Amino acid sequence: MQLRLESIGKKVGSEDWLYEMSLSPQPGAVTVLLGATRAGKTSLMRIMAGLDAPSTGKVLVDERDVTGQSVRRRNVAMVYQQFINYPSLTVAQNIASPMRLRGEKNVDEHVRALADKLHIGTFLDRLPAELSGGQQQRVALARALAKKAPLMLLDEPLVNLDYKLREELREELGQVFSAGDATIVYATTEPGEALLLGGYTAVLDKGELLQYGPTAQVFQQPRSLRVARAFSDPPMNFFQAFRVPGGVQLPRSALLPMALPDAAAGAGQDVTVGLRASALRLRERDGDLSLHGKVLLAEISGSDTFVHLSSDIGDLVAQLAGVHHFTLGAAQTMYFAPSAVYVFDAAGDLLLAPSGARSS
Structure with a gap:
């Protein structure tokens, strides 16, 4: 799937939340949205998902204009900072829910494979409330992967986890994403996370798109001081x-x-x-x-x-x-x-x- 944002901008009242920008995430790869808090990452992802409409510009999917089309009419999987799971369903039922909606066969087998990949195979009969924060986020990730959406949006999914859990999941996510064919857009404030995930990086600052390209290239050749400041940890x-x-x-x-x-x-x-x-x-x-x-x-x-x-x-x-x-x-x-x-x-x-x- 080819997602293309063409000259999109977002105003809220008299305030510019996103200045006019164009961006085409690489199909079947990870694109990291990197920037500090209030850089515009969440606003951009909400437009990609169809949760918000841009004030200017167009959103195209495979060259079809979907600007203003609601998220319900788009095939998108989303994972947020919070651990959003169905509280009354077991881990297995949470992961299986998008598969059963599609009428997929061999659901139990696929659930087990996804759970094992994210190291939650021993928790399939538990309720989300019985799990740690890191385990609950793995369930949310597994359910998003089970949806098999061509576009997967992850808005700082690890920010509320402790340091050790973040390190573990970062490595696992890189492996999981590389094994799939979905277009992944991943928002983070941490340059190290962008480097670990690889793929492509779009650097945002105060609503502006400063640079987009292969992650290693953007890191090694920041085109401005603003990019160098945003893509350095510790600071340059x-x-x-x-x-x-x-x-x-x-x-x-x-x-x-x-x-x-x-x-x-x-x-x-x-x-x-x-x-x-x-x-x-x-x-x-x-x-x-x-x-x-x-x-x-x-x-x-x-x-x-x-x-x-x-x-x-x-x-x-x-x-x-x-x-x-x-x-x-x-x-x-x-x-x-x-x-x-x-x-x-x-x-x-x-x-x-x-x-x-x-x-x-």
């Missing part, structure tokens, strides 16, 4: 700098040798340098540049250590693999390769991405 480090012959000069720090595009403004032009937290390291390699600072905070999360430092060019955060121990207030030098740097012009548009992130 940004430093003000200016262009000089042969590269970019960081105030009170080293020259970053690089060849900026000829179309960029000349020497003296203000630019913004971006450096991902994962690009910083403790040990120097050939060709590295250094940043000197003091440790403000060090915290261990999972298998990584996050170090916050103050430096001559501003505060920064480094993401280091493994467990490391630091003394608060101690001097600390971090190293990075010039080839790991992003450069944005005065308008916030991307001038240069890391050498390994350039498109082929």
Whole structure:
């Protein structure tokens, strides 16, 4: 199924909730809607589902105009943040309900297969209220998959689960989605979730569609500062700098040798340098540049250590693999390769991405 949003916009009163945008999620793949709260993700999904009509533009399904057509007349499966299940039906009956509506054969066998895939096979005879939050959300996901709708919309389905459950379900969902042929649209505020699910990503901010494309490409080549901020966790480090012959000069720090595009403004032009937290390291390699600072905070999360430092060019955060121990207030030098740097012009548009992130 090909869903296409053509120049759609959404106004509520005098307020723009969605500015005019066009988007065609890739058929049979996952498209992630990534953005902070109030970026417009839910408003966009409600228009895709037929729960709301756009103020401007058209919604097309296989080139057929379905703008204004209610959700009841569309073949859509939806999963929300809340655990929406039929409370009086068992887990098995919840999952089976869309299959029985279609008059499908071998329902029990298909229910068992879906339940096993989502690791709820031992709970089939229980009621939803007897399950944990994570187990209830798995039931809702299984029922949505059982509907076999060509379009499946998931609006931050893991946000109300604890960290461990989110991690487990993220990995499982990636496997489940890759095995199906439905078009999946998945809304999240978390860049890590978008990277894990892969597929395609549409970055939204304050009702604007900033960039859409293959997830890895959008992550590696954010076309603007706004995209880079939205698609970085931990946040990308940004430093003000200016262009000089042969590269970019960081105030009170080293020259970053690089060849900026000829179309960029000349020497003296203000630019913004971006450096991902994962690009910083403790040990120097050939060709590295250094940043000197003091440790403000060090915290261990999972298998990584996050170090916050103050430096001559501003505060920064480094993401280091493994467990490391630091003394608060101690001097600390971090190293990075010039080839790991992003450069944005005065308008916030991307001038240069890391050498390994350039498109082929």
